[in-house]
Amino acid sequence: xxxxxxxxxxGQLHVGNARTALFNWLMARGQGGTFILRxxxxxxxxxxxESERSMIEDLQWLGLDWTEGIDVGGEHGPYRQSERLHIxxxxxxxxxxxxxxxxxxxxxxxxxxxxxxALAAGRPPKYVGRxxxxxxxEARRRIASGEAAVxxxxxxxxxxxxxxxxxxxxxTFNTDVIGDPVIVRSDGVPAYNYAVVIDDALMEIxxxxxxxxxxSNTPRQLLIFEAFGWRPPTFAHVSLVMGPDHSPLSKRHxxxxxxxxxxxxxxxxxxxxxxxxxxxxxxxKEELVPIDQLAPRFRLQxxxxxxxxxxxxxxxxxNRHYLKxxxxxxxxxxxxxxxxxxxxxxxxxxxxxxxxxxxxPAAAGSVDRLEQVPARLAFLFDYSAARxxxxxxxxxxxxxxxxxxxxxxxxLSTSGRLVDREAFxxxxxxxxxxxxxxxxxxxxxxxxxxxxxxxxxxxDLAVPAIEGGAMLxxxxxxxxxxxxxxxxxxxxxxxxxxxx
RNA sequence: GCCGGUAUCGUCUAGGGGUUAGGACGGGUGGUUCUCAGCCAUCAAACCGGGGUUCGAAUCCCCGUACCGGUACCA
Numbered sequence: 001x002x003x004x005x006x007x008x009x010x011g012q013l014h015v016g017n018a019r020t021a022l023f024n025w026l027m028a029r030g031q032g033g034t035f036i037l038r039x040x041x042x043x044x045x046x047x048x049x050e051s052e053r054s055m056i057e058d059l060q061w062l063g064l065d066w067t068e069g070i071d072v073g074g075e076h077g078p079y080r081q082s083e084r085l086h087i088x089x090x091x092x093x094x095x096x097x098x099x100x101x102x103x104x105x106x107x108x109x110x111x112x113x114x115x116x117x118a119l120a121a122g123r124p125p126k127y128v129g130r131x132x133x134x135x136x137x138e139a140r141r142r143i144a145s146g147e148a149a150v151x152x153x154x155x156x157x158x159x160x161x162x163x164x165x166x167x168x169x170x171x172t173f174n175t176d177v178i179g180d181p182v183i184v185r186s187d188g189v190p191a192y193n194y195a196v197v198i199d200d201a202l203m204e205i206x207x208x209x210x211x212x213x214x215x216s217n218t219p220r221q222l223l224i225f226e227a228f229g230w231r232p233p234t235f236a237h238v239s240l241v242m243g244p245d246h247s248p249l250s251k252r253h254x255x256x257x258x259x260x261x262x263x264x265x266x267x268x269x270x271x272x273x274x275x276x277x278x279x280x281x282x283x284x285k286e287e288l289v290p291i292d293q294l295a296p297r298f299r300l301q302x303x304x305x306x307x308x309x310x311x312x313x314x315x316x317x318x319n320r321h322y323l324k325x326x327x328x329x330x331x332x333x334x335x336x337x338x339x340x341x342x343x344x345x346x347x348x349x350x351x352x353x354x355x356x357x358x359x360x361p362a363a364a365g366s367v368d369r370l371e372q373v374p375a376r377l378a379f380l381f382d383y384s385a386a387r388x389x390x391x392x393x394x395x396x397x398x399x400x401x402x403x404x405x406x407x408x409x410x411x412l413s414t415s416g417r418l419v420d421r422e423a424f425x426x427x428x429x430x431x432x433x434x435x436x437x438x439x440x441x442x443x444x445x446x447x448x449x450x451x452x453x454x455x456x457x458x459x460d461l462a463v464p465a466i467e468g469g470a471m472l473x474x475x476x477x478x479x480x481x482x483x484x485x486x487x488x489x490x491x492x493x494x495x496x497x498x499x500x
Numbered sequence: 501g502c503c504g505g506u507a508u509c510g511u512c513u514a515g516g517g518g519u520u521a522g523g524a525c526g527g528g529u530g531g532u533u534c535u536c537a538g539c540c541a542u543c544a545a546a547c548c549g550g551g552g553u554u555c556g557a558a559u560c561c562c563c564g565u566a567c568c569g570g571u572a573c574c575a
Contacts, residue, residue, distance in 0.1 A: 111572090124502045177571080178571090182572080187573080189573085191573065192574070195575095217575090246568085277512065287523085304512090309512075311511050314512065428534095
């Protein structure tokens, strides 16, 4: 079994295409097949190497590895269509001499006129066949005289072409609605419907899994396979991915490319897990399953027939799951860039990294995506008693719990660093004993004073993180104010307040 | 217009001639935790419409409707 993913390098890898790539990968991985990456860059206007590079990078990031194709080579190369022009040319000649293709000299204006006429008459706007019967020597003469020509494939009249689509069942088209397609443009570059056939045949692709938008191209391609006497691959057309409003997923729906999801701090295993479940289900009650475990169970027959809406909330849920399961070192490494953006971290040294590896996973476990980690850690790097007290709700609560604030400041001025959960709890108990406050009336004011925020990580985690940060002799991390100093600053800022 | 495809809670889906139509995300409520998140419990929420076949249709058939795709010298 040989499968391929064949993107056009025009822009970034879209999640819809990533899903198609994933289904191919799942199939190859699950059935012991070969997954091939081919680049379809015959649209020279829009294709760029930059885009090709980013797509390769995105595919690698997702973990959808290929064992043949661009980047890794193989026996059926080259794998970039722009490097296979000579192959297409040779096969076009073959097609022409067998009478399956012919030169067409119709101008764009003529074609447009034909088209509107057909539409007006309620007929499918297909090529009228003006150049179909042009004698070969006449065509040759006109070409020699420098006239521009395309090569069209001759589609037989009134024939039903059908194929068994693995996900949709039997699909039939009548050739009467199909015009003779251009297979080689006037600039000598092959058109998509032709190049795919040559490539899929020569690369010995056995299963073509692609987007539903290609379903009506399939009969043309089948006819070309037939003209060459080649056996066509098995086709499977998977439905498209939609936005929440049920229109095709686009930028106005937010992130649509794999690169954007990566930049926002989604984990690749979360994206692939989510995408695998969009349009396919491994059965009941299973949602969180890594793709390598999904692969052996993946069956094209079970892929849904209808378009799926991309649900960002469900992706977030899946991502949270993988964030909680991820290795601390990895989370730290992935989160540092976001902290650098805030200017809180520059080039962390190893002692800094140890600290970040303790602190970041705590934050990452309560966030949808890694880009939200800084907000969760702002209490460390961005503490300001004055700013916290500027918020009316904070000021009101702080004023109401002045006793706790004062006791906390006094307690921390004599206690040692609260380096762990136990030390913090002991200190909190002593504040409780001094003030008689407990529960929410005790801990919430402490949170306010020590973090400057009304919500955030559990204090058991947050306070040791503050203290640990304050003890750092770090050069790569913004200095972190210790708990005692925070308590003192908060209490004194509070005492400057007029009593309510 | 023409051709093709699709249709179960808001979303992703399971199921499928007789079921209390199941699960997950999201939402509501209650509990737990200093808070948010989480966790636990709990509630609301669906078979596109109309015909037909049948004792019985959400399931099979037909017709509509809606949506998606194609209708290029783009892929």
